[in-house]
Amino acid sequence: MHKSVTAAVAATVIAAGLFTAAPASALPASTKVVGGERAPATSSVVQLEASGGDIPAGxxxxxxxxxxxxxxxxxxxxxxxxIGAMNVYHSNSTVNRGTPVAVNRVTAAPAGDIALVHLRTAYALSSYTPLDLTATAKSSGTGTIQGYGLRADAVQSDGLYQATVSLTGASTDAFRGRAQHVTGVTGASNHGDSGGPLIVNGKVVGVCSTGDSADPGANTRAGSNYALLAQASSWIRSTAGV
Incomplete structure (x- = not known):
């Protein structure tokens, strides 16, 4: 069900280790994956910044x-x-984020830690993130995670990072939905990576929900849970038209 971005939601869920609130004076606020490497500059992975609502003033x-x-x-x-309001930034840099695009609607999936946000003004890209809406949890193989979350030891970073992870079985997300558990190979998720993609075979199969630890520090082998898109496949198709 769509709701105005100005409407407060009754329950606020803060996923362990993956969602942060930072003083406005500290912006650019997002930082990145622990370990890993810089992601391609052409990525359609974006930065989200929310304020107002249940988020403390300032x-x-x-x-x-x-x-x-x-x-x-x-x-x-x-x-x-x-949240009370949200902006989207399309730069892969957290230092020079570019012009914000305001969000005018947010909508939560009927199952799982999955949501869609609607841009007030359309922002065309040369390509969009490909989705796999049928993938189930795997206990073998690898994937790639990307995000604007903190680097090792909570150090802020300068752009989008990515890392290789192992697919280590089924788990649950922040809303008790179906999730893919991953364990870091070259890096792990951290604060600010929430909502970031887990990419398997070139397509996004899930979004970052919770971490096994509230603070992974410099542990590039830390585990986390990615909400599987398959549990909300019909809703994603009907809402976003993909």
């Missing part, structure tokens, strides 16, 4: 999202709960 919360059409961005449900 603070902002930061998350990661994937633009899937000119008007819709995919992210985690806990990134929209309790």
């Amino acid at each position: 603070y902002v919360s930061t998350c990661t999202g994937e633009q899937i059409t000119a008007s819709w961005v995919l992210t985690a449900r806990h990134c929209i709960d309790g």
